[in-house]
Amino acid sequence: MAPLSLPALPSNLKSIQHYLKIAMDYETRDPPISYWCRLHALQTGLSIKKDKEDLTFLFALMDWLEKTKQEMKSNETFSDEIVAQAHMENVAVKLFNWADTEDRHKRYNKNVVKAFYSAGMLFDVCAVFGELNEDVAQQKKYSKWRAAHLHNCLNSGEAPTEPAPKPDDQMINDSENLEYGFSSDVKPVEPAGHSHAYDVVRPSIPVPPKPATPPSSVPTYVQESSSVLVTPEQIVQAQKHCKYASSALTYEDVPTAIDNLQKALRVLKKNTSPSSREFRAGYETSFIGFSASAAIAGLVGGRLADSYPSKTKVIVIAAVLAMILGNMMYLVGGSVIYVIMGRVMCGLGSGAGAALLAEICRTTSPKERTSVLSFCSGLRQVGLLIGPGFQILLEYFDFTLFGVLVVRPFNAPGLFMTVLWIFFLIFVLAFYQNLDVEYHYEMLRREHDGLEIAGHSIELSTSRDHLLLPSDERPSIAARRWYFIEENFEKQIVSEPATFSTYIDEFLRDDTVVLFGMTTILFFGQVSIETIIPPLLSKLFEFTTFETSLVYMIAGVISIAIYVLVSLTTRWTTDTYLVLFGWSMHILGFTWCLIWLPRIEPGDKDMMPILLTGFMFLYVGFPVAAVGSTSLLSKCVSLRVQGIAQGFRRLATFSGLILGPIWGGATLHQPYLQMSIPLLLLILLGILFSFSFKKIRNEEKQAITLSK
8 A cells, every 4th residue: 555644633633533543553454444444534534624734634644545546446345345345344343243252251351442442443434335234333332332331440440241232322422532542561362373463363253234225226136047036135135245255265264254155145045935935926927917918908009099099088098097096006005916906007007008109100191200209209218217216216205195005115106106197197188189080180171171062162260169150040151061071080080990801911911020020129139238238237347336327327318319310300211211220230239249248358447338339339229220110010001900000019019028138137148149149130130121121112102102
């Protein structure tokens, strides 16, 4: 470490001298302990009211910390807070356990006092890594109290009281004034065969404190080798034990390392218990229930939209009510069944998506349709980008609703989404108009405008309601023309209902099958990549959760920008070429990752821009291909099956969303296999698309021509 040269400690900063003295003691024995003690002293000093002399001292200390961190950046106990915290707690717990053992055997001396006090101060230093968990906080209080009590008893000649689990607040306060350091004639005696002075006496195998409960945003992981579920709490606890083991091996403490590794294994094996199996079953069932009900609801919603094109508002209202009910069931909870049923209801509510997309496809011209669909997809991406941020706010939810319903972070999303859907329902009831009805009235008005009735040329007003109010007993010619339009409107929009043979003719064609397959493969490849990004960046480049979130945020912003760009450029391009561009970018992205990903070694941060470049290709290509294929599908099928076509497209989408994460997680440590299969599927898709290219292109041109 860098040599330390500090000015004299100012009187205002006397409260940090204990940490500085501990740091000096550990400077040669355990440099990481010394570094973190001085960092804690700096943070404490900065929180005190300071004058110029104090700032001079603190700035000198700050310079030393920065130089040391840069010099020791290759050492995990300096650069990685998780490793450092585990090491700090391990040392403090060992010191505490030795002192506690000596205390309970009534071997009172200044070495015991010093060990208790040092353990308490080291527990204090652990605060630099975040809020202390309950066990560490209790051990810190007890250590300081016991040190003060034994110190006073040794000075007064009184017999110490029996060790007690809870410290007295006054004694804790007294311990803050206890001077660190003892007379030079007191030397800690090391046991034979152990050369590490920081242990004073080899303690019994420590029992590390229980880890803090992780936030609810931590994902649940599934082991590759089996179908055993590992919960977030188990992951954190096992990591703690592994860090303790690593710290012990640094000092050749093999028994402690073995003990902690065995504890980590026992923690990970706990998920064979009935409660964990029940949790896994409930989680999987709710996920499958939502996906299955959403896929089925898309088909049902699309079929209803085709059969009753003027009733889209009713379909949307029914779907929103299902969403409200589903989220209320999630809020109430109480049992796994309620949560599963709530997710199923939300899946049913998502069926309105197919009906709304069908409405857009029927009420927009083929030329403007891509722009509208791109705009809608961009809004969806904005929701995906902003939505997770609200989880931070929901972490603070802790209250009782109506005196009976307890709202906590785990069920707060149910309350939040219920309120949002209620507002959306009010908005739909107040402002939503069936676009299909308005669109066809406008088309008929333009068609019949200027025609003659009884020798009079009629210019129809755009105000239908005004014309339908006759000024006398006999309706005006304009009003009679609107009656005629109404009759024709019913005939125009209510076509013959689609039958099973209609669906075969519409969907079992090479062009539609290729487009459905493209949707599945695009989502499969994209979601498989998004699944592996967090563990991959953590493993290769030691990314924290915050840094990974930044990557996702930047990717989301890129996607939104691409959607906007597509929306603005549709007048100069076609859906067919949009699909080809997106497909080409996916081919390039997976080829890039296939070449470079297996070559990246953990810790080689110089390769990080190369890997992120491959991900960028995928995030640029996916929005373009997704919008292009959706719009192209609407032009390859007739208007009377637009709803069911969007339902089948959603089914293809959910197939990719389900299979993608499974594939990504299963092949996380096999990059060649992971990247080659999506790449081969994309190549196969490109071959099939080339066979149908001419037909798809002609259908797109025909749709645009007819719209004119």
